Amino acid sequence: MGEGVTETRKEMSSLVFAVNGQRFELSNVDPSTTLLEFLRSQTPFKSVKLSCGEGGCGACVVLLSKYDPVLDQVEDFTVSSCLTLLCSVNGCSITTAEGVGNSKGGFHPIQERFAGFHASQCGFCTPGMCVSFFSALVNADKTNRPEPRPGFSKLTVSEAEKAIAGNLCRCTGYRPIADACKSFAADVDMEDLGLNSFWKKGESDEVKLSRLPSYNNCTANSKFPEFLKMEIRAGAGLVSEGHRWYGPTSVEQLQSLLEMDEDNGGTSMKIVVGNTGTGYYKELRCYERYIDLKYIPELSIIRKDQTGIEIGAAVTISRAIKALREENEYEFHRGQMVFKRIADHMEKIATAFVRNSGSVGGNLIMAQRKQFPSDIATILLSVGTLVNIMTGQKLEKLTLEEFLEMPPLHSKSVLLSIKIPCWESRNKDTSSETDTKLLFETYRASPRPLGNALPYLNAAFLAEISLCSNSTGFMLNNCQLAFGAYGTKHSIKATKVEEFLTGKVLSVGVLYDAIKFLGTTITPEDGISSPAYRSSLVVGFLFEFLSPLIDTPAEISNGWLTGYNCAKWFIDSKLKQNNGQFDEIKLPTLLSSAKQVIQSSKEYHPVGEAIPKTGAAIQASGEAVYVDDIPSPSNCLHGAFIYSTEPLARLKGIKFNPGWSPDGVAALITVKDIPGENVGCVTVFGNEPLYADEVAQCAGDRIAFVVADTQKHADLAANLAVIDYDKENLEPPILSVEEAVERCSFLEVPSLLCPEQVGDFSKGMAEADHQILSAKLKLGSQYYFYMETQTALAVPDEDNCIVVYTSNQSPEFTHDTIAKCLGIPGHNVRVIMRRVGGGFGGKAIKSIPVATACALAAYKLQRPVRIYMNRKTDMIMAGGRHPMKITYSVGFKSNGKITALKLDILIDAGVYPDVSIIMPKAMVGTLKKYDWGALSFDIKLCKTNLPSRSAMRAPGEVQASFITEAIIEHVASTLSIDVDSVRNINLHTYNSLEFFYKSNAGEPFEYTLPSIWDKLATSSSFYNRTEMIKEFNRSNKWRKRGISRVPTVHEVVVSPNPGKVSILRDGSIVVEVGGVELGQGLWTKVKQMTAYGLSLIQCGGTDELVEKVRVIQADTLSLIQGGMTSGSTTSESSCEAVRLCCNVLVERLTALRERLLKQMGSIEWETLIMQAYMNSVNLSASSLFIPGISSRAYLNYGAAVSEVEINLLTGETTILQTDLIYDCGQSLNPAVDLGQIEGAYVQGIGFFMLEEYPTNSDGLVISKGTWTYKIPTVDTIPRQFNVEILNSGHHQNRVLSSKAVGMDRVRKQGVLWGPRPPTTQT
Ligand SMILES: Cc1cc2nc3c(=O)[nH]c(=O)nc-3n(C[C@H](O)[C@H](O)[C@H](O)COP(=O)(O)OP(=O)(O)OC[C@H]3O[C@@H](n4cnc5c(N)ncnc54)[C@H](O)[C@@H]3O)c2cc1C
Ligand code: FES
């Protein structure tokens, strides 16, 4: 080892850093420890959430601040703490959401505005969002931009939106989050900001600003602690050493370290910079030593001269972007534009918090060694980049092409730097200033425009062109065409096509031949997803690059051709002309102002008011406690599931991978350890086993539970488990609905849940002028992607009891299951459920076995046991939405009036019943939304050897809505008539509604759909826009737009629910309800209802009662019969239960109130309660709300119009505008309901346009996380999203006239676009 290394190591034997201003000094750190692991397990700061563990979601984002003692400057940037290694933060200050602001020291205005703009629902994403935005704010306000208006920051609206573009939220639909962020922007128009609790419509900008939690841009800073600055100045240095972690400060030291490693066989050390590569290549092995390259000056340089720009391999992508954008003293002039274009492309790589720590060199090494589908490799390849490599003492300079093509780099080789040549200067001598121009453009097609998604294909094209002497065309003097990420070993240059094009005058024929040639050169390798789409992109991108030069060369030569980016710029200019007022695509902001129309009501104050969600501020500061945030009791163990990878196989045994001995394993729990019944789930729908007994029934079936000292060890051990299977003499598994039909494998639906056919199908078909027979449709599955995965903590208690904390939509069923499995009476079990980090139905049933497995392990080992499932296992076991195959026959008249519809639906229910038996009824409830004349159906629940499917937001209804709209579209296209007219003619009259829905149709005045339908046409200018779109499509060859208006009718069923209200001596009120808070705002509505209910006592101070109410966690021993929180009606039934309690309490208090009033003239709430205590009035009441026959079921209505644009060359799809009206009756809280509407709609966009949940041929889920499972992000939602909540007045049978809007109801309106077309960004 080099001397210098030894010396530095002596100086620094411990790690010193600050978290939220608190000093931490650590020694003996395992160098593989991530910052997230440390923060969550060894500090009180639990706001850093683990959601994906691979850099893909932003839940774990922290602000990392570095102090430069020479410049006396602090650099602040975000990183994902799940990938950042703890040892790399030596000398840094870390700020988590609690450090940004908190309930004790005061919330930051970001957090207060998130609450006030209704931007937090389940809250699991919110701390990460706030930190991402805080970083953007701090950095913008450090710039020397002009001072903003008082109360605003220097940030722009566009930057505010982009600041949160890498963070995922599954609940809100992003619009309110974007609004909260935009409220800080210097250039924001206050009119554009959406619904919030700060101001009322129509107030002046000054008043609005005065109502916002104030922000002072002068005080914005990350507060780097002085003590740490002093330590750094005193020479503690920034270099981390010790703990098997090396930070060499010179190339020589690095060489010595690598030689040392070579003595050990070259495998014990790992070079790291940002460690973000582990997000993709999950490393199971631990290294003995780590070498951090950040401190070697040669690897961190950025040097510009006339020949180009040299970038050290350890330079982060963010720094590289900044350097490439900076104007420089050499005045490259147009040469600078190539760099800027590269920077623009780099900005779409990953997310800001990955780019801030991920290095350019790390990216290229991943591409070279491991075939990572890199963007950097492709774009740098096209501009002739050079690389400098060091192997031992040997230094080598290669072209990037040579570097990528050579065998994987040896582990002792180091990439030192890259050099991007300056094209302008290089070509100056050879090209004439007047007629030779350089074009450079980069492309990437990915599911998300702003990045945070690997590309299906990326490309970069550079071309020198000159105008032919007769001005009839362009000559290609030189061209470089690079492609990558399309399922190839590494990025490549299409050399033969380049040669073909060079020297040619561009013409349609030349381009056609080039494209044909390209198609045979760039071909995706076998096994890659969407190969045909990728191949079409190859062609589309080249066409997009070159075709403008062919179409109108004269026009271009007459002044369009201004230099770089000419082709794309030309296209954009053309587009702008054609778009007229519709063109918003190229506006720099992602979203344009959206309208939210609500009608608050004072009738039942405070019910009906748009008050912020309870607990939103503590969710934003990260102080809200989720199950995994509960500190581990001493002696706590952690569990992980071992699941089957075979669909149907006998289990002979489990052992651990020989040669890999798992650390810390305490026990392996299997079916043999169950003292009671082998049940993982006991519900009214049916039971399922906890662990496979002898035979595993599907891939993903639970086989055992490995328990270890940490979650990491438990997960590693589960990964190392090898299951010995035996398939002899077993029937082949059923892996499709067709096989299930062949083998008559079905789940039986109880007659009570069997929907009824409507009318006479044969008669309807006979009346038809046209028929479509046996047409087919197919729908896939969807994963919940709740940000918080399944989790539970079980703690054994005295006298054979057990307490289980769980993230769960069904505490009651969980309670019953645990008692049965453990073989103990129900009163020995206590299930506690406070907060869920997203459910969407995925925690209705699937959370029960998770809690039961923990309870069983804890019971057996008599030690606390917890689990926080990793994303991969969660995805494998979740089951998700029901996939199905549909065959339909439909008869219709020539004017589009449908006379009869018949559906044969095969639903893949999976292996266990779960909630599948509700599917037929749920589907038919929505299938009836049109007047089909007659509706006949045969819905089969196919029992397969696939994971059981569960309820997912609007189960069955989403699919049914898609089916109905597909049929309507089919009829319209068969008749070649406008689809909206087919919808119109088939909308129900009240009579047909009653015919289809019987008594659930309600009174005629309650049928609000026709008025919603017309109102929406007016508010969205539907007919006008339809005409304009026709014009747009006529004048645009490659971009097409469509507009569609879709109705929804939903049959709501209200379930019973308990409630309990207790008034404490000080007048504060505590409430329990059966429903659980999933982020849907149930607690907020319950609070409002309690305040309203008790205010009927009519005494002083009841106006502010809402502030005195606290709704507390569900506790199955305190309040029984909680049932399941699902179906969107739990809020209203919980509210009704509470109202009943309040009525009882008011009645009990009335006599006393009247007596006191007589004595005192007036009476305040506190006094009344004090007196009630003294008079022994019973101040606790409980109730069970049971809906009566007339109020048990009703219909909900809504409609939406959406306008979508598709780029035919690339598949890029943009939702330009959505207008939606939803009938909420008299909303209990319009802000909460609006959040549900927008969130549900965006989840629908995910299902139909983005999310894919594929399995292998055995049914094992192969999409294992954020790399492949793409939920919507802020850049994929409608650019303009206008929502109106219709107050349809009094409904006698509803809870205070309200109607359900919840986790389920609106997403089915997002069905208008058919099966997911990929979206792209170029
Ligand atoms: C969520 C996410 C999304 C992403 N999306 C994209 C994308 O869309 N497009 C894209 O191109 N990339 C993408 N990336 C990849 C990202 O750019 C790389 O992870 C990052 O650049 C790697 O840099 P690092 O410093 O973190 O490397 P590390 O993780 O520290 O190292 C990566 C590997 O390279 C080795 N190594 C690092 N530097 C050197 C060196 N100088 N010499 C020799 N070996 C070295 C390490 O030993 C390790 O094996 C994404 C990454 C994440 C986490
Ligand atoms: S948990 Fe770190 S980015 Fe998702």
Ligand code: FES
């Ligand atoms: S509020 Fe964003 S994930 Fe729930």
